[in-house]
Amino acid sequence: MTSTGSASEEKAIDPDVRPGPTLAAVALVQFLVSLDLSVVNVGLPQIAEGLGFSAVNLTWVIHAYALTFGGLLLLGGKTADRYGHKRVLLMGLAVFGLASLAGGFAQQPGHLIAARAAQGIGAAALAPAALALLTRAYPAGKARIRAFGVWSAMNAAGGALGVLIGGLLTEYAGWRWVMFVNLPIAVCALAFAWNGVPVDAPPAREGRPDVLGPILATAGMTLLVFGVVRTERYSWTSPVTLTTLATAVVLLALFIFIQRTTTREPLIRLGLLASRSVAGANAYNLLVGAAMASAFYFMSLYLQRVLGTGPALTGVQFLPFALGVIAGSVLAIKLGYRFAPRTLLVVGGLLTAAGFAWFGLISPDGTFTTDVLGPSIVASIGFGLCLGPVVSTATVGVAPSETGTASGLLNSSRQIGASLGLAALGTAAHHRTGQSVSRDALNDGYALGLTLSAALLVAAALIALTVLRRAGHTTTYT
Template identity: 55%
Template sequence: MYRNSRVLATAALAQFVVALDMSVVNVALPAIRTSLGFAPLDLSWVVHAYALTFGGFLLLGGRACDLYGRRRMLALGLPLFGLCSLAGGLAQAPWQLIAARAGQGLGAAAAAPAALAMLTSTFTEGPRRVRALGVWSAVNAAGGALGVLAGGLLTQYAGWRWVMLVNLPIVATALALVPALPPAGSSSARRHKGLDVPGAVLATCGSGLLILGVVRTDTLGWGAPATWATLTLAAALLGGFVLAELKTTAPLLRLGLLRSRWVVGANVLVFLAAAGQFAAFYFVSLYMQQVLGMSASATGTAFLPFSLALIAGTVVATRVTSARTPRAALIPGALLAASGLVWFARISPGGGFLTDVLGPCLVTGTGVGMVIAPIVAAATTGVTPHEAGMASGLMNSSRQLGGSVGLAALATLAAHRTGTTAGPAALSDGYALGLAVAAALFVLAAAVAVAVLPRSRSAPPAPRPTAPAHRHLEGTPS
């Protein structure tokens, strides 16, 4: 029990700092631009550099922790993340901060799948795993939401550099727990053939180019030749990755895993939910600052009810999932989040926090919280322990890609509605459209849960391949 508590604490801290870093810099961007002299078109790379390396290397990081050990990957990823946070906090030029953010993404891509895989392999399927994943999900949700609060307060009262330096004590605490973690999680039999290098190159380059093509649409647009060239090359590389995985006996992503309705359904759901959630954060934050005229710190503080509602939603979902199945919490949670976003879409230029933000925050936050925890449980249902990193990397990749694609697409849609007018009425109209589409994504997520996810956990796990790949993948002595 003591060991399990250590595993849960380490996994939660690792995920908290990763989630925190995805949102904490957003509110600080204006201060960063002024301090380091960023060109307007280059400033977005403070966000994109992290998303690019984190999303691009997640599949590789997930499989590496299966092959070489979860504790080892945590001991590698967390220090890299911490050192790059320090470098970012000390940056004196734009390129230094962008390089530090890219390094943070690499560290996160190693640590995040390892933390989740260690959690799912330590707690066997059932109520104990559901409760552990509920804690992990609540911490993950709180990290993302509190990042906005911390970013505003730190930027206004301590300086923007502290949005990077705040990671250091969290990483140090997590690292102090790593030596006490169980060393199991890899096997010499699986390491014998090594990592699937062709698959790793194709997946990393393909995923990275896909995210690059999407995130650059904020400056290039969706119709630009460079955008289409990047996305076409990404599709070709990912197609090559699928072909490579069909031929190798030691795949980076075993395609048979995708025969599980739990795994496929959860990854589609997390893609849709992340697209809606990331876009909602973006539009509501802009509405409060650019339409209501709230300061950075006030905007961050205004997200506190959302954070509390997220945690309450994960508590409810954990109890429902423990008693029934992830499906039982996912469907009402997605519909509740959609209802809150429809309420949000009624924002107006003459609104206020109490009339236009607080109520929708509580409803949306509770719904999103009810979605996050069951998705993690669903994505790992029926997955064998030695493929936990593979499943974790896949789920995190789906979440990161969903967030990037959803935010870019909905931001473009909102900008098209706003047009060249920058007045409060036009901005509010554009944000409202983006929030309405985000609501539609959660409705679609509920429909996917109804159509794809099994009604009970008794559904068979993903089929295993036949020999000789079976002996290698199971990790049995040859």
């Protein structure tokens, strides 16, 4: 792999940006998003008890966030490209913080689901804007490797502290604090971005943006996930399930049709997907999102419902995984100077799959040291190897006017994958468990879900190997 010298790297950087402060602000934003995901997962059993969620409906605490986040990310990225990345970033942080506050005061399941959906709207604005700012500040060279490595490490750090803080807050302060904790962090991130990130001038606007597209995309994905979740009550071949899934497919097809024919500025230029790097990275990210969200969900429930671990100790026992992701992210920086991103994606995907397959061997009489620690280390290092390269690959060669859209597309694929994966694998696990609440039955369901997560990661590695090209991807880091 080739690399440029420091002089050429400096020349490649836009003189209107401030790389250091921008990286710091974007890293803090990613820390917030990652923290929110992990802090809520640990508190799920207590949330279910406190608000009266059923076993199947509990997943909508995750789905509500993932669907609005994933469904509106393309609109968020397009809006950031159109009106300015910093402006949209600040707006998203404000919405995210207020929604977190509302979620902490929820009195019914519907209240919390609505707050989580509002959080997803805020995240859909801030996440692509933040990544677009990072891509603009570090367009090429070794500095790009380091920047995305720092971003990956902060992603993992948010997860590491999230599981620990979530466990401690849930056990000693109550589950509501897993929502409240986001507010002060969002305020700090808002102040940091306000002062540290320079205002970016958006390109000249051409026509009005498409609004119907994101509505159709969000509605289609919501129905798709809802149809999968409802297979617990209605079989896959029932008229209810078939009608729901068919309607979802029609709405998504209409979304694609409108993107091709609209006279307004489309939500996404479909030609962007003609790039093998963009298409391959997003397909990879979709499967990784499905596997990771499902695995975290199953392991949190396994530790608490099968092994009887308390929330605080559960948070501590997730730490090796999150710290391993940090180690893998740092390793990816060093290996990124020598190996193509495709190589890291393949190796990282297979290593994570091996760890999840090991998780699939859990038993009702297992312990942390025999059933959790070993696979956590293997899977987390592999996942850390993937994070930076997949983000960098998905934005390589993208025009500055489309960096927000490309970043939104990548985040969208992760969140939609997480929602669909959790719906499908959660339903499969529940079918394996049946109506029994015994430790043996629950263990069998969670083990199946973890094994299926490993299979998804093997498929992701195959996509990286066959779709992404060895040559050309080295330009991501050059």
